[in-house]
Amino acid sequence: MIRARRVWATAIAVLTVAGVSPAVAYAQPQPPHVTPVTAANDDDLPPGWQITNTEGEQALEWRSPRPVPVGDARVEFHADGKLVGVPEPEKDGRTFRLPLSDARTSDLADLQVLASGRRLDQKADGARDRRSPSAAKPPAKLPAGSVDPGKPGTYRTVTGEYALDSIRLPGLSAPVEMRGVVVAPKDAKGKRPVALFLHGRHSTCYVPGSDQPDIDWPCAKGAKPIPSHRGYLRDQELLASQGYVTVSISANGINGQDGNIEDAGAQARSSLVRTHLARWADWAAKPATAPAAVRKAPKADLSRVLLVGHSRGGEGVNRAAMDSLY
Incomplete structure (x- = not known):
């Protein structure tokens, strides 16, 4: 029978802030009996x-x-x-x-x-349904702050990537990748706050020369993973120029396996986020064991962590924040 999923709607979650109140869509009960359909042909x-x-x-x-x-x-x-x-x-x-x-x-x-x-479908007359929800009323403007967060900071940045051994997560049959792209401030002194990004649910694999991606995992022979985790590079560079150590992680392995999971992969994404952060904590304690991309960055301050995600990435970082609090 069909299972509804819980949807945790969020855009940004901060690890050190409590009181998150996600909206939950609860599953509707299934009827015990269904009569034959009325459409005969x-x-x-x-x-x-x-x-x-x-x-x-x-x-x-x-x-x-x-x-x-x-x-x-x-x-x-x-x-x-x-x-x-x-x-x-x-x-x-x-x-x-x-x-x-x-x-x-x-x-x-x-x-x-x-x-x-x-x-998504077309009506019988071929016209699309043009009904749309009424536009939301924009919130009142707040007074301008003394610092513009959209303005690049004073630090130059350095970029690198790491790829670790894949990990197994509960509920998923295939291992999930541990990949991240790191953008950090160059020559910044002292420990720096960390910003971790998690992308949403997109196609996972593509065949070079083809314009038809798919959402398999692992990728089929001849196909390559789509590097969705590189999609935040502009935002990472902005935050890195302001002094943040940033990392954007790949979640193709979850996207390709969450189709029949009750929570749509929210718990798996939380586990993936927290596993990356645990590795960063280890590397902060023992810098010599860190990948080259991490060693080029200033030491990370794991007491100051910002989690950023969109779509199901937002659900994942929100879940990770709550799991860390409790």
Whole structure:
């Protein structure tokens, strides 16, 4: 049966600050019995939809006219304003299939494909659903501070990367990589605060020369990991110029395996964040054991840690902050 996931919504979490109050979307209870669907054949379904039969198992299938980008929001089938179920994506990134034995309703009227409330499919007349939530009212402007955090600081920066042995995390069958890109202030004196970045849920692998990425893990033969952890380089350089030691870590191994995990991989991301920080604590105590990219940086002050993430990376760093507090 279908499992809903808990979503911890956050953008930035600071390790040393308590009182985090994430929003939680709780799973809806499953009905004990579902009657056969009312749509008897494909003629009863909108364009792009069909009912398939593979080895005696019927499934509700929707095929998108274009690839659906990988994201943090799960794709859901809805009918008549109610959740039908969470389909499984196929390798092509366009086809989504839900066994009818897992459907929560027998009524397939007004079928829709939604992701975080956003309509993905087209209406029968070919027009897209243009409904959108009303724009949020911007908060009142605060007085300008004496220091502009978006302005580069006085330090020059140095950049490097490290790759450690992969680790195993509970709930994941394949080991997860331990990779990080480090940007730090050059010639900064004393211990420096640390900023750790965690990227969101994106495609994990690509084949050189192809424009069709996938979300497998480990990457198939001939494919290479997508270096999503390098996407924060501009922000890292900014903070490093202001005196922070920064590291952005890779989470492809979790992104490629979190599809059927109850918490969407939040606990695994927390474990990955805390494992990296534990290594940094070891390196601060024994600098000679650190990778070259870390040795080039000033000594890290693990009592002052800023965690930054977006999308599921935000969920992960928020979870890591709470796990560290408790």
